[in-house]
Amino acid sequence: MKYHRRLYRLLPLLGLLVLCVTACTKSADPEDSRPQQVSSAYDQNDVNPELTEAMNRFALTVYNESYQKEPENTAQMADPDNLFISPVGLYMNLSMLYNGASGQTATELQKALYTKGITLQQLNEGQQVIQELLEHQEDDVQIELAGSLWSRSGWAPEDTFVQRLQHSYGADLHATDFTSSQAVKDINSWVSEATHGGIHQMIQNPLxxxxxxxMLNAVYFKGGWTEPFEQRQTHKQSFVSGKGEISSVEMMHRQGEYEYTRQPHFQAVRIPYGATGKWGMVVVLPDRDYDLQQFRQHDLPEFAHWTSAMSSTAGEIGLPRLELNEELQFRDILRSMGIRRVFDPQRAELDGISQSVPLYLSKVQQNTHLIINEKGTEAAAATSAEIAAGAMPSQPFRMIMDRPFFVAITDRTTGLIVFMGELHHPI
Incomplete structure (x- = not known):
């Protein structure tokens, strides 16, 4: 992770996910140009609340599991203690895969996606509505979702599978020679374009x-703060990691009215984006005697409860200016969530993708990129507890993120947690 000392003109939040579906073999084991906003054909009433609840339950589960499992390739992570993911991107890609699954494979995916009682048609239609609403809300907040399929030359997935994904997820099919370096260049070019240059390389030689x-899925977000931080109020300040290591960061400061809550072991603030504030970054700072692991286990599962307890309060916030790049392999994480059969070369049931070639899922990877500065944020990505409403503070709050903290970027129209992560080490 790297903190940059200059002001960024672009304010992106990027995420990209790739799923590689592999043929079974007996021996293998597994600035500022924006497209004109177009009004959506849907509104908030068209969102399936059961699907939104399922997606957020999945988000909280996969996030917790991400910290329970050791990363498969720690060396490639900028910092194994930091985390930044797009649960929406992962959920959509697994939903695409679910369209090709049958039998026990489909049952495991359905359980992990929390879609019991939601038909496949309702899932696909619901995802289409969500994508439309996320992309077409307001001019000063930009979010784009994209998907694509890349098949080996001379072979193609089942027509029904391709048609469903094209219709509901906008995923077009491209045939390519996976043995050529040109295929890698073409896929990475798609990745770079979909994330506005935030992620340049997703696939490496050789496949x-x-x-x-x-199967590729990209989520791109760029939003300016409703009330930007003033650059003259940014100054160097100490950041103390969870291990007690002290480093110097560029800390942005601002005073104003924010949605805020004080809970028994942490405080949380919502920093809005755009003119309407429908998008916002929820930032959580645990008390000094309460760490993020405890927050993750005891408080994060009740995210919806304590965020609903927020109320407009005067105060001061301090947020580090930062740039973060992460890569995470999800195979072990998904297996711990009960998605097992699809990774088994001998037992995976993906006949909805191909009836001629037995397939299994060999790799699930997400790359993310996050920038936070005075103007806003840019990003991309190629349990039970009783919570009482926090008491209204009797005086202005002060919340300076000078130690490990949690963030989530959420959308009020759909009710979704689109990105989430935590910062333990700034450098």
């Missing part, structure tokens, strides 16, 4: 020799 299909 597995038996790879038949690559």
């Amino acid at each position: 597995e020799g038996n790879t038949m299909l690559v």
Whole structure:
């Protein structure tokens, strides 16, 4: 992770996810140009509340599991203690995969996606509505979702599978020679374009020799703060990591009215984006005798409860200016959530993708990129407890993120947690 000392003109939040579906073999184991906003054909009433609840339950589960499991390739992570993911991107990509699954494979995916009682048609239609609403809300907040399918030359997925994904997820099919370096260049070019240059490389040479299909999903977000931080109020300040290491960061400061709550072991503030404030970054700072692991276990599962307890309060916030890049492999994480059969070369049931070639899921990876500065944020990505409403503070709050903290970027129209993460080490 790197803190930059200059002001960024772009304010992005990027995420990209790739699923590699591989043929089974007996021996293998597994600035500022924006498109004109177009009004959506849907409104908030068209959102399926059961699907929103399912997606947020999945988000909280996969987030917790991400910290329970050791990363498969720690060396490639900027900092293994930091985390930044797009649960929406991962959920949408697994939903795409679910369209090709059957039998026990489909049952495991359905359980992990919390879609019991939601038909496949309702899932696909609901995802289409959510994507439309996320992308078409207001001119000063930009979010784009994109998907694509890349198949081995000479082979193609089942027509029904491709048609469903094109219709509901906007995922077009591209045929390519996976054995060529040009295929890698083409896929990475798509990735770079979909994330506005935030993520340049998702696929590396060589692809597995038996790879038949690559499913890509990208989520791009760029939003300016409703009330920007003033650069003259940014100054160097100490940041103390969870390990007690002290480093110097560029800390942005601002006073104003914010949605805020004081809970028994932490305080939380919502920093809005855009003119309407429908988008916002929820920032949580645990008390000094209460760490993020405790917050994750005891308080994060009740995210909806304590965020609803927020009320307009005067105060001061301090937020580090930062740039973060992460890569996370999800295979072990998803297996711990009960998605197992699809990773088994001998037992995976993906006949909805192909009836001629037995397939299994060999890799699930997400790359994310986050920038926070005075103007806003840019990003991308290629339990039970009783919570009482926090008492109204009797005086203005002060919340300076000079130690490990949690963030979540949420959308009020759909009710979704689109990005989430935590910062333990600034450098």
